[in-house]
Amino acid sequence: MTSRWMLEVEKVRPVHTTFHVMSLAVLNEDKDISDDYRAMLEKAWGPARVNIAVEQEFGSEKLAEFYTALGTRxxxxxxxxxxxxxxxxxxxxxxxxxxxxxxxxxxHDDLLRSSHHQGMDPVGDEVGTPVIHVDGVAFFGPVLSPAPKGEEAGKVFDGVRLLAGYSGFFELKRSRTVGPIFD
Structure with a gap:
C-alpha cells in the first residue's frame, strides 16, 4: 500500500520514489515466530531473490516495475x-x-541481506514493513489502507515530510480497524 501511495505522490509532488528490496524472511529469520508464519516466510525467499536479481541486473526503475507486476498478481x-x-x-x-x-x-542471499539492511537498519529495531526514507530520515510506515490518491496522497506525504523535519519525532501508532484495501 505504501508503494502505491508513493507512486501517487509522484504525480502531485516533485519527488521520485526509489524502490529497494527488503525481506520479511530476513527480518524474521532469527526471531521466535510461529511455525505457520515461518512456513509462509520460507515461500517469501524466492520472490525476494528474484526482486534482488532484477534490481542488480536492471536497476531500481525495473525493480519498481517488476515489484508492481508481481504484487498485482x-x-x-x-x-x-x-x-x-x-x-x-x-x-x-x-x-x-x-x-x-x-x-x-x-x-546471492548476501546481496539480499545487504539490501535489506541498507533499508531497514536506519529505522532501528522493533519495526517491520513498510519502511520509507524521506529527507534522510527513515520511518516505519506509514501503514495506509486504502492508499490515498491524488492531492490527498500529496497531503499525507507533506505530513510525513513535516515529521521527518523534526529531530525529536519517533512514532505514531494506532490499532488497525480494517485489513488491506486494494483498489
Missing part, C-alpha cells in the same frame, strides 16, 4: 506464489524469465 489477483506467476510478471516487464531461476538458489 499476488495481492490483487490472488495468483499462486509459484514460479509460473513470477515468470508471468517478468514477461510483463520485458525481463528474461531465466531470472526466475534465482528464486531457487541462495547464491
Amino acid at each position: 499476488f495481492h490483487l489477483r490472488d495468483e499462486p506464489r509459484e514460479r509460473a506467476t513470477i515468470e508471468a510478471a517478468l514477461t510483463e516487464c520485458g525481463l528474461p524469465t531465466s531470472l526466475a531461476d534465482r528464486a531457487e538458489t541462495d547464491q
